[in-house]
Amino acid sequence: QDPLFGAQYAQIYDRFVNALLSEPSGYALWDDIRRQMELVAQLTAVKRETEGLRTAARKKERLHELLSESGLCGELASLRLPLPLDPNVLLTGVIPEESAVFKSALTPLKLTFKAAVTVNGHALPESKYSIIFKKGDDLRQDQLV
Numbered sequence: 668q669d670p671l672f673g674a675q676y677a678q679i680y681d682r683f684v685n686a687l688l689s690e691p692s693g694y695a696l697w698d699d700i701r702r703q704m705e706l707v708a709q710l711t712a713v714k715r716e717t718e719g720l721r722t723a724a725r726k727k728e729r730l731h732e733l734l735s736e737s738g739l740c741g742e743l744a745s746l747r748l749p750l751p752l753d754p755n756v757l758l759t760g761v762i763p764e765e766s767a768v769f770k771s772a773l774t775p776l777k778l779t780f781k782a783a784v785t786v787n788g789h790a791l792p793e794s795k796y797s798i799i800f801k802k803g804d805d806l807r808q809d810q811l812v
Contacts, residue, residue: 703751709740710776710800718774726768730776734763750782756796757783765795775801 669676687693713733717726736744743761750756758780765779782796 699749699754702746702748706743706746706748707751709743710778711802713740714774714776714800714802717768717776723768723770726774730766730768731763734761734766734778738763750796750798752798755785757785758796759783759793762795765797769799773801773803775799 684697687697690696713730716733716739717729720726720729733739734743735741740761744763745760746758748758750758760781762779762781767777769775769777777797777799779795779797781793783793784791784796
């Protein structure tokens with residue numbers, strides 16, 4: 668897409684995918700990466716759906732509708748996918764009623780997932796894991812907690 672670096676990026680991308688698929692576990696890993704990209708695309712669509720709404724209550728209501736099992740992104744209720752930022756965290760489903768929309772110009776989402784966390788090779792009991800999903804250029808005020 669980028670006129671200056673698009674061709675170079677496409678070439679690097681192709682080399683990466685080919686190298687990955689040449690490994691014994693490459694197809695499984697590529698499937699995880701592809702599904703993570705789909706997750707980001709779905710969350711972007713959810714964020715876009717809530718942006719145009721005026722009141723905080725309506726944004727939260729719409730978010731819960733979209734994330735519910737019968738909603739547009741209902742498959743997120745039962746996904747099994749490593750968290751893109753930390754593959755030691757296996758997301759096992761979104762919890763719509765514990766998710767929210769922050770008051771901010773970029774309307775970031777607070778999403779709470781059921782998760783299985785692995786620490787030093789040991790699986791911890793299933794727990795909750797919250798993330799902030801924000802898309803845009805102005806990330807200066809964000810911090811990792």
